Amino acid sequence: MPGVADGQGLGPVLTVPNLISFTRLLGVPLFLYLFLATDATGWAIAVLAVGGLSDWVDGFAARRLKQVSRLGELLDPLADRLYILATLIALTVKDVVPWWFTIALLGREAVMVLCLVVLRILGHGPPPVHYVGKTATAILLMGFPMMLLARFSEAARPWALPSGWALLWWGIVLYWVAAVLYFIQAGIHVRAGRAAAAGAS
Template sequence: MVDGQADRPGLGPVLTVPNLISFARLLGVPLFLYLFLGTDHTGWAVGVLAVGGLSDWVDGFAARRLKQVSRLGELLDPLADRLYILATLFALTFKDVVPWWFTFLLLGREAVMVLCLVVLRILGHGPPPVHYVGKTATAILLMGFPMMLLAHFSSAARSWALPSGWALLWWGIVLYWVAAVFYFIQASVHVRAGRAAAASAP
């Protein structure tokens, strides 16, 4: 393996502070869907979504601060991010808060990423490390979605929440695609390095 950190064996410690934060963020996904789609508590749904977005950096910060970085945490953090984005995207699209074309634009990026990861796995490589551009794009999107939700259900906030929400979503989706390009470049480097190592092996 040539992916370094991404290919370390084992998941490391489980019950760490950053992992517990990631687990809590994962639990927030079904809670948001229940509040938004199954009840009339839209305000609480906005709150859960906002907390999930604002806490995006907390687990990584805690892992570095407490020196509790683990392979499990490296998997849970992007998993929580993707589940928040996809669950929120489908829920908001279903309720006509976000248009379908934006949904397809974001899902197209996810399809590119999945294809890239599948190719890497077939070639015997793990996923490339999370890029800071991707993390930034995720955080921006997770701030934009609550703004759009607030604009849709609060006439008093619509005048400022709607343009703010669209500004964040456009900024986020552009960076999201830029991050996909970076991941593709990283994947290409891993594949070339693997081939070079195999060619030089006795």
């Protein structure tokens, strides 16, 4: 399946990995509706778990099927961030995770956005996603369903709560490590661009 090109530099659009990413994006409002507007907590946990487990599927499919595209490179981190932010806010509102954890994670996102803005001002695009960041995202997306399960299932609470907190701690630490690595990549990217411009002049 070669996909359909959009002709605007984003590469093939209708590919298997991109369809997976689009489906993951649709899971965000579905989770919020199930969790915040209904009592279908079990289904909300299922949607969140599937979204977390499918985090690596689109990238694996892109490499395996040779369907890597610029659109896919944009959609994948967008889906990750929306899942994490939407889930984090919803769980904080429902007192499943504390505010200090939310602030720590949102602070990291604010730092990343600032970095992207600076890069854009300097005329550079974002560096490629680091595997540490992908690992952190996957761990967080596994930790959130565990915390939900611990909150709404007394039977699962004894093992789900410590498992959930272990995953969230590992996830937030790796998330900040990924941010540091991203800054290093961005610095290398900017210096390489300046060196190339100096050489051309």
